[in-house]
Amino acid sequence: MINPRSGFWSRLRITPNSGTIWFDDQRIAMLSVRAFTELRRKLIEGIGPAESRVIFWSIGYSEGSKDAHLVRKLRPGLEASAAIADAIGLVEVAGFASGEVLRSTVDASRGQYQGEITWRDSVEASVQLELSGITVEPACWILTGHISGYVSGLIGRPIAFREVACRAMGNPACRAVGKLAEAWETPDEIAEVVHFPVTGNIETDASKPYQPIGCAPSFASTLHLIRKVAPTEAAVLLLGETGSGKEILARQIHGLSRRSGKPFIAVNCAAFPESLIEAELFGVEQGAYTGASYARPGRFERANGGTLFLDEVGALSLISQSKLLRALQESEIERVGATTVRKVNVRVIAATNANLRDAIQSGAFRRDLYFRLSTFPIEVPPLREREEDIPLLIEYFIRRYSWLHNKRVTGITTAATDMLARYDFPGNVRELEHMIERAIILVEDDHPIVLSHFASFGSSIMAENRSPVAGHPSENDSQRLLERLASAGVTVSEASSALIGAALRRAGDNVTEAARMLGMSRAQVAYWLKQQKVKPNGD
Ligand code: ZN
Numbered sequence: 001m002i003n004p005r006s007g008f009w010s011r012l013r014i015t016p017n018s019g020t021i022w023f024d025d026q027r028i029a030m031l032s033v034r035a036f037t038e039l040r041r042k043l044i045e046g047i048g049p050a051e052s053r054v055i056f057w058s059i060g061y062s063e064g065s066k067d068a069h070l071v072r073k074l075r076p077g078l079e080a081s082a083a084i085a086d087a088i089g090l091v092e093v094a095g096f097a098s099g100e101v102l103r104s105t106v107d108a109s110r111g112q113y114q115g116e117i118t119w120r121d122s123v124e125a126s127v128q129l130e131l132s133g134i135t136v137e138p139a140c141w142i143l144t145g146h147i148s149g150y151v152s153g154l155i156g157r158p159i160a161f162r163e164v165a166c167r168a169m170g171n172p173a174c175r176a177v178g179k180l181a182e183a184w185e186t187p188d189e190i191a192e193v194v195h196f197p198v199t200g201n202i203e204t205d206a207s208k209p210y211q212p213i214g215c216a217p218s219f220a221s222t223l224h225l226i227r228k229v230a231p232t233e234a235a236v237l238l239l240g241e242t243g244s245g246k247e248i249l250a251r252q253i254h255g256l257s258r259r260s261g262k263p264f265i266a267v268n269c270a271a272f273p274e275s276l277i278e279a280e281l282f283g284v285e286q287g288a289y290t291g292a293s294y295a296r297p298g299r300f301e302r303a304n305g306g307t308l309f310l311d312e313v314g315a316l317s318l319i320s321q322s323k324l325l326r327a328l329q330e331s332e333i334e335r336v337g338a339t340t341v342r343k344v345n346v347r348v349i350a351a352t353n354a355n356l357r358d359a360i361q362s363g364a365f366r367r368d369l370y371f372r373l374s375t376f377p378i379e380v381p382p383l384r385e386r387e388e389d390i391p392l393l394i395e396y397f398i399r400r401y402s403w404l405h406n407k408r409v410t411g412i413t414t415a416a417t418d419m420l421a422r423y424d425f426p427g428n429v430r431e432l433e434h435m436i437e438r439a440i441i442l443v444e445d446d447h448p449i450v451l452s453h454f455a456s457f458g459s460s461i462m463a464e465n466r467s468p469v470a471g472h473p474s475e476n477d478s479q480r481l482l483e484r485l486a487s488a489g490v491t492v493s494e495a496s497s498a499l500i501g502a503a504l505r506r507a508g509d510n511v512t513e514a515a516r517m518l519g520m521s522r523a524q525v526a527y528w529l530k531q532q533k534v535k536p537n538g539d
Contacts, residue, residue, distance in 0.1 A: 033127065040056075058145060064150035065149035065152060079414055081104055084154065097120060097140075101116075101117050104117075106155055124139050125140055128168040134170045139166055140166060155391070155395075212248055219389060225378045230253045230255075234375045235347070237376070237377045238349065239377055240353065242353050245428070247266060254349070257347070263307075264309065267280060267309070274320070280298060282335055283296055284298075288335070288337020289337065292337065298335065301333065301344060311350075314356055318364075325372060329372070350374075384424045393429060407441075412448055412449040412450075413450050500514070500520075
């Protein structure tokens, strides 16, 4: 296995003449503790300690959830309980503190977590002592945020750590205790900062309508805008790729609005041919055309008093666009074949995955309709730009679909989670959701979801995630993989260790079988295993 601490240090690259320092694929910049002290002083003086704490904590949380994703990538197959120790290695590389995990128990099947961590020489505690002397409140805001985001990202449940001792309070070292965010008896304003979605017990969770889920900064800012605009009457335009969750966000806006007691009606404009969309939106009078044997209201009328969600609005023809524009301007609609108009009171939320500005340029979309619909445009990020949310989503979909399909699933193996974390999901959240639902249907009761459950139904994920131990790759695939390893600076010993570890997992820890796969002798693999056990923890 890759040794955590030296592994992280080897990812730090200083390129002397270019003015750049990198950690893995991220550029970093050094800041003196003196400058950090000034920053903290100015912030506390400017907005107060409580607000400053929230800001530093959020930055830590967001970095921590990204680090959890990085560790999953660097050390695939690592169990969550072992990966938690890596959080210390990461803050050591950043120069924030050193420390130890005192205890960390993950009960994945029951979604429980208990942890305790200690930090020595925390830079935040030193800075606070410099600023104010001994304090009554803990001072390690970034560190506490970091470990909370890290463990949440790792196990896919909202975990909050709080310091119970801090060097800034006069204790010899800092100590933080972590548990499920909802398990803390006293509320904490920090919980407001991060969107903690998965709460309550499995059944009530899964039976409730879908909630937006995620803590990635890009998604958190989308949710922030949603909460701001929801109580108003503004027309909202949701921009994002197919499957990124636009309808769920539209429902969220409706649910948080004054119209929440009234209907929410969704219509996918791309799902109806040109000849039918008008009747679908505005309704039909009896005898309006051949086959219209009775009158029926359209979606506008059915949404009266509530919200109408127009998905794929870019698919409307110019004729339908002008009728939609009139309906929005006049707040009245005309059923197909009708001689009178009807008043409607509807808030419209539109969504598109098309670039409407380009469509306006080419004359395919009306500029005046665009401005009518986009009073408040909101970007919805694709799943590949919020990869740290993947574990949270996996956890949520497993709960939801095992409840829905009446299955007892014990969880998902680390190898399967690792593979999902590396996939780039062109179909976004919806693709992940469908994959988990299919896996839930396939898995035997009282068993976990494993890699092979994603291979069925011709899922492309196996093809895109091929590695030497997960199938029989072509020569090209092997070549690409080797080149990637070489460019990532993976050493021969790291690579061979990772390969042996993967073969052992694949063989269910059967040493003979793993040796056969690797073309090694049983004694060689057994020796490697013994070496792993005698290595002291962490070095
Ligand atoms: Zn502290």
